[in-house]
Amino acid sequence: EEQLKWIKALLPNKEDGKGDRPSCPYATSINGAPLADPQYALRAGVRGPLLLQDWQLVEKHTQFNRERIPERIVHAKGSGAFGTFTVTQDLSKFTKAKFLNEVGKKTEVFIRFSTVAGELGAADAERDVRGVAMKFYTEEGNWDLVGNNTPVFFIRDPSLFPDFIHTQKRDPRTNMRSNEAAWKFWSEHPESLHQVTILMSDRGIPTGYRFMNAYGSHTYSFINKDDERFYVKFHFKTQQGHKHYTNAEAAKVVGGDRESSQRDLYEAIELGDFPRWKCYVQVMTEDEAGACPFDPFDLTKVWPHSMYPLHELGFLELNRNPDNYFAEVEQAAFAPKNTVPGLGHSPDPMLQMRIFSYMDAQNYRLGINHNQLPVNRARCPIFCPQYRSGHMSLGEIKDANFNPDAKVNSMLEPPLKLEGDAFRPVPKNPDDYTQPGNLFRLFDQDQRNRLFNNIADAMEGVSKEVMEKQIEHFSRCDPAYGAGVRDAIQRRSK
């Protein structure tokens, strides 16, 4: 508590009622001494040069030169807000997580929304997947659920992630995004069809972060007090309704406002119009997972709701804007490794890679002590990591006097049965076409026409060879899908 207060005192606050800035009778340098003069440098006479001994001036420029840190390698542009998660249904038969064990229980959360491919200054209203990273400050430690606004992903094997992201980012020679690179990758990896269909559908450009669902996407696990494991998928359904822009509407919005999603979220919260999402889980027993006709750990697949219905769990409400964007949003670090007793991972290889990858990225982006920053710090009553020192330590972590024999078994998971030889398996009959085909068949004709046109727009400048390969994949999902895309492309070339 004392340490938190001390850290908070370093941040600007709103308590003086003067907006985001602390009240300042005069400016000081970083050592706390008053500035000799905030506007005029120390010079040798009226027309003379600067003097190096003007340490206040030198300090000001050295601080300024270090105001930027590396942006996130993906999901660089984002918006964040604090809020609460409230339990509405008792699912303790599936999980022993304490923060979920009682109807009405509230847990503080911090959520960061983002686009994926654009850089820090990218416009919000772009056709892209949206990230939704959640940090639950639970009484047993922080639980991070780092998901997207889509229930599936483009790939199922983590070896491909950097290659895939390279096709979404700027070409190293032209320094421009490349439609050819994106579609070449997708046409060579039909497991992307499901996610590509969602991305090119109406849901590809939400009007703001409040108007979309969020998903954990991967299969995670719940562990109950009897040490039974259940596989789960998390769904967060927007209570604001779904709202999207067409390509033409988005182009107009971007022309007038590059921060449309940031503005929408920030202003709604400032006005007290707090957005909410209802949270549900799909549950699969370990036996069901073993007998499942499809791979339940394949991130390119959804679990049919008819087989695995949604169980309500609670709701999420965002009700407080951060006081300092850089300190709390830019320096936020979400990591899929962060779990608490009763919540675990699964054998999904994409998730397994992410357990490592985020911690590594954040140690580079923010430094080894980023978990001491207020937004990232665990708020559980017992907090005794056995780490010390390193860059930018706030001295928060002390060598705790702990008893190594005092074993707390709540974090132990039941043994996970493994089978087979270690090798690099190529999935047998992964069926990349049925689920995207089913999704396509759910769309009415107007939705299909917009899908065809969005794909034709996104294929601008793509080579005939790549286009043909991709149309063949669409046709395998549904002949009407391939034909509609071909027709939309041909109409453009006339």
Ligand code: HEM
């Ligand atoms: C951010 C890696 C797949 C959602 C990031 C970051 C890395 C990364 C390195 C930047 C982290 C930081 O600097 O703080 C990977 C790898 C993946 C993968 C290696 C697959 C092997 C996914 C998937 C999802 C996802 C499947 C969603 C289901 C996000 C989100 C962020 C993010 C929401 C932004 C977090 C924030 O707001 O700070 N990813 N990612 N990623 N990723 Fe992934």
